[in-house]
Amino acid sequence: MRVGIVGVLVVALAGVAAPFAAQNEAPATLTAAAPEATVALDRAREAAAGLGRDLLARLSAELAAGGPVSATRVCAEVAPALAAAHSRDGLTVYRVSARPRNPAGRPDPWEAAELERLAAQLRAGEMPAEVSAVVTTEDGPVLRYLKPLRIVTPCLRCHGDPATFSPELTAALAERYPADEGVGYREGDLRGAISVTVPLTAATAP
Numbered sequence: 001m002r003v004g005i006v007g008v009l010v011v012a013l014a015g016v017a018a019p020f021a022a023q024n025e026a027p028a029t030l031t032a033a034a035p036e037a038t039v040a041l042d043r044a045r046e047a048a049a050g051l052g053r054d055l056l057a058r059l060s061a062e063l064a065a066g067g068p069v070s071a072t073r074v075c076a077e078v079a080p081a082l083a084a085a086h087s088r089d090g091l092t093v094y095r096v097s098a099r100p101r102n103p104a105g106r107p108d109p110w111e112a113a114e115l116e117r118l119a120a121q122l123r124a125g126e127m128p129a130e131v132s133a134v135v136t137t138e139d140g141p142v143l144r145y146l147k148p149l150r151i152v153t154p155c156l157r158c159h160g161d162p163a164t165f166s167p168e169l170t171a172a173l174a175e176r177y178p179a180d181e182g183v184g185y186r187e188g189d190l191r192g193a194i195s196v197t198v199p200l201t202a203a204t205a206p
Ligand code: HEC
Pocket: 059, 067, 068, 069, 071, 072, 073, 075, 076, 077, 079, 080, 095, 096, 097, 099, 100, 101, 102, 103, 105, 149, 150, 151, 152, 154, 155, 156, 157, 158, 159, 182, 191, 192, 193
């Protein structure tokens, strides 16, 4: 049973990695054509791909070694550490969800609006592989970037119908996440996104 799950996860990983590599054209929402914004977009893509890849690798290894209860540790402890490791030189990267398991994953207003738009686009069958925009903040202009995360089969072990969870998993999740909203998903659903913010110099303000 475990072997089967890991096999599916590895296949899913390959499926997730391919679109990361295929995004070379600038998305329509990028409003600044300045070279700084192009460099920032490349950095955002690299950070999102790196975090996604590392997380899936750790998750599949942990599922193989200890099953879903111990793999929840990866999400709880390793995910924030990996996000911090991929956040450097002013760039920040982390995961968000409109229905977070960990309240720390709740989106800010820009992320919430974009996630809602992505969900609507997914329902219409035309969700883009990424979203980016130059946004002005108190600290100056930043490039904001979202890489949508969709539910693939192995995610259902921990984000699917709670009635399918083992009592041990239910107990482990309840202990750590009393306000868990990250359940009840079905395959193909939009689970959330990897969110990246890259500061731009004042010269690149839109
Ligand atoms: C072994 C159980 C498990 C599996 C399998 C799993 N997750 Fe999670 N996921 C968690 C836990 C636990 C958290 C909360 C992490 C934390 O405390 O920061 C989480 C958090 C997240 C978050 C951050 C936002 C939030 O809700 O807190 C996203 C996004 C996410 N998972 C997506 C996925 C996707 C996509 C998959 C499938 C590729 C997946 N997860 C597979 C257990 C799992």
